[in-house]
Amino acid sequence: MRKYDHLEMRCPRLGGEVTFSYCRKEGGGLPCQRIITCWSPFFPIEQYLRETMTADAWDAFVRQIPKDKVTTIIELIEEAKKRAKQKNE
Template sequence: MANQKMDTHDQLQQHCRSLGHRVPFEYCRSMNTNLPCNKILACWKNILPIDEFISKHYTENEMSVFLAPTKPKLIQIFDLMKKAGDSER
C-alpha cells in the first residue's frame, strides 16, 4: 500500500448507479474535474481499501471538495441556473 500508485486500481470495474452502466475505477477517481466522484467511498469501500487510497492521494482540502454532501436537486439546479445566467452577463 505504501507504494501504491494513483492508477493501481484503474482497470477494476463496477456498475455506476448514476450513469447506469459499468465504469472503470479510473473514471470514479477522476470524473470530478480530476477529483473523485462524491460516491467513491460508498461505491468502492467493499472492493478495495478505498479510504487508504483517498488518504494517500488527496489533501484534506481536496477531500472537502469532493466528499461534500450532495446538495438537494432543486438547489443544484438553482445554482447551475444562476451560474449560467451570470456567465452570460
C-alpha cells in the same frame, strides 16, 4: 495508470460499466461523491484516497458531499473496518 484504475463496476448512476479511474475524477477532477459507497466493498477506498490525494483535494472532496451523506459514509467506513477486523480474526 494508478493502482485499481483498471477495476470496473456497474455504475448505479450511469447504468453502465465504468472504471475506477473514471470514478476518481468524475467530480470535475475530484472523485465522484459516491466513490466510497461504491468501492468500499472491494478495497480500502478511503485509505487509498487519503494516501493519493493532496490534503486540499481531500478537504474539497469531503466538503462537496452533503452533510447527511458524510454521516452515512463515515458509518460505512466504520462497518467496513469492523468487517475487515472480523475477517482477520
